[in-house]
Every structure is written in structure tokens, then in C-alpha cells.
Amino acid sequence: MWVDRALRASEGIEWHRFSCGSCWDPELLAREEALWTEIGTAWGESIRSAFNREWGKLIEARTGGVGGPQAPEIVFLADVSAGLVEITQMPLYLKGRYLKFDRSLPQTRWPCRRCQGRGCADCGGTGKTYPTSVEELLGAPALARSGAAATKFHGMGREDIDARM
Known part of the structure; x- marks a missing residue:
């Protein structure tokens, strides 16, 4: 049931590494702790931990994916009270020279300094001071290939137009 919900939520998304988490009713978790105190045990596994572990194993078995907290491509979050599964896609990081x-x-x-990127007569309605940039030349193909919603470019070093080469 939970595996099916996770797989339905991630349909159309390519992933291999994943992580599982869950949200529980705080009252239920408090009763669980009270029970541990009442029976006097220091060796109990939380229902949340057991659920996350077993759910991850089932997803691994069905998909061949690799579960764990190290660099997941997607995170499944089960809202146990509501019976829902949410997914969070982790960012794609590209590095190059x-x-x-x-x-x-x-x-x-x-x-454009005058219109702050909105478009004006000074920039010809483009919102840009210069027609293109390395950021745009690299970002557009990466965006198209990955199907991402946006890109973020970190230019390192001083090589912009206002710097001497």
C-alpha cells in the first residue's frame, strides 16, 4: 500500500537513490514512549524508525533502487495520519570548467540597471545589459536536458566584463 503510493507519486521521475521518512501523530509517539517507560525498557525501536526502514526495504525490492540517507535523488515522506505520500526531488549539481x-x-x-531586469527602452525590452552570458549559454541546455524548473549558476573568479583579462 505505502510502496504503491510512493511509486505513483514518483511516476515520470527518473531516480535510483532514495530516502524514506514519515510523519506521525505526536500523541501516538508520546504513548509509545510512555509504554517504554511503563515497562522499563531502554531497548525499544520507534515505530517511526521501523516503518521507515521496512518501507525503504520494500521500495528497494520493487524498484532495484538504493535506499539510504547518503545523497538521495528523491525523498519519500509518508504522512501516516492522512495516508498520503509526498516526494521531494533533490537538486542536480553540475560542476565543470x-x-x-x-x-x-x-x-x-x-x-539592466535601469529597469532591474523587467525590460525598458534602454535594454530594448530584454531586461539585460548584454545579449547573453556564459550562465545562459550553459544553463539553457542543462535546463532542457534535465527537465528542471530552474538553474542556478555560480561564477567563480573575476572574469566579468568589468575585470581585466
Whole structure:
């Protein structure tokens, strides 16, 4: 039941590594702790931990995926009280190097100073000071290939238009 819900929630998403978590009624967890205190045991596994572990094993068996907290591509979260499964896709990180031989090409996107990127007569309605940038040249294909909603580019070093080469 929970595995089916997780797989339905992740339909159309490519993933291999995953992690499982769950939300429980705080009153139920408090009763669980009270029971441990009442019987005097220090050796009890929380229902939450047992559920997450066993749910992960079942997902592994059905999908061939690898469960665990290290670098999951997707996180399944079961809301046990509501009977729902939510998913969180983890970000895709791309790292690389490039050589820039043209000083007129900025490293990062430069919004127009006058309109702050909204578009005006000074920038010809583009919202940009320069026609393109390394950020845009690399980001557009990455966005298209990954199917992501957005990209974030971190330009390292001083190689923008206002810096000397």
C-alpha cells in the first residue's frame, strides 16, 4: 500500500537513490514512549524508525533502487495520519570548467540597471545589459536536458566584463 503510493507519486521521475521518512501523530509517539517507560525498557525501536526502514526495504525490492540517507535523488515522506505520500526531488549539481576567450561575454547574466531586469527602452525590452552570458549559454541546455524548473549558476573568479583579462 505505502510502496504503491510512493511509486505513483514518483511516476515520470527518473531516480535510483532514495530516502524514506514519515510523519506521525505526536500523541501516538508520546504513548509509545510512555509504554517504554511503563515497562522499563531502554531497548525499544520507534515505530517511526521501523516503518521507515521496512518501507525503504520494500521500495528497494520493487524498484532495484538504493535506499539510504547518503545523497538521495528523491525523498519519500509518508504522512501516516492522512495516508498520503509526498516526494521531494533533490537538486542536480553540475560542476565543470571552461575557458572564456572573449572579454565582451559576461560570466553571469547582467540585469539592466535601469529597469532591474523587467525590460525598458534602454535594454530594448530584454531586461539585460548584454545579449547573453556564459550562465545562459550553459544553463539553457542543462535546463532542457534535465527537465528542471530552474538553474542556478555560480561564477567563480573575476572574469566579468568589468575585470581585466
